Amino acid sequence: MLMAMAWSTQAGRYFSSIFEAINKMPAEFLAPPLTTLFMWGVFWRRGTKQAAITTLIFGFTLGLIEFVLDLPLFGHTKWVSDVLGIQFLMQGWWNFCLCSAVFVAVSLATPKPDPAVVENLTWANPLKVIFHGKITGVTDPRILAGMLCAAMFALYWIFR
Numbered sequence: 001m002l003m004a005m006a007w008s009t010q011a012g013r014y015f016s017s018i019f020e021a022i023n024k025m026p027a028e029f030l031a032p033p034l035t036t037l038f039m040w041g042v043f044w045r046r047g048t049k050q051a052a053i054t055t056l057i058f059g060f061t062l063g064l065i066e067f068v069l070d071l072p073l074f075g076h077t078k079w080v081s082d083v084l085g086i087q088f089l090m091q092g093w094w095n096f097c098l099c100s101a102v103f104v105a106v107s108l109a110t111p112k113p114d115p116a117v118v119e120n121l122t123w124a125n126p127l128k129v130i131f132h133g134k135i136t137g138v139t140d141p142r143i144l145a146g147m148l149c150a151a152m153f154a155l156y157w158i159f160r
Contacts, residue, residue: 033099
């Protein structure tokens with residue numbers, strides 16, 4: 001808690017806005033490797049546990065290095081944002097792409113997982129989730145997801 005209090009007094013030196021401050025760490029080294037594991041883990045049956053561990057370590061390390069390089073501890077230069085011109089939200093996207101490449105490469109380099117083990121852990125076809133069975137009413141997850149998407153689209157349209 002003392003470190004958080006000390007850090008909060010210095011945040012203005014390192015970040016241009018509170019939005020950037022509260023989003024920079026998750027966007028750089030938390031979200032990309034975790035999103036990679038979730039996306040590839042659900043949609044690709046060939047993914048392996050070795051690839052998951054390697055991707056987590058790689059993603060956290062890469063994000064931490066980027067975060068430190070983009071933190072102007074000495075001087076005012078943010079090496080990734082200012083010198084390379086990559087905004088912090090785009091850094092998360094590129095980290096996801098690199099983590100995906102690592103996940104696929106390590107998965108293909110390691111033995112295939114047992115099909116019986118991954119049968120209930122991955123989707124055979126993403127559209128099957130949407131079109132399986134009858135819609136049971138307004139509480140059906142497909143209807144609720146559609147209403148959520150419609151609400152988000154409407155809010156985006158209103159506040160654009």
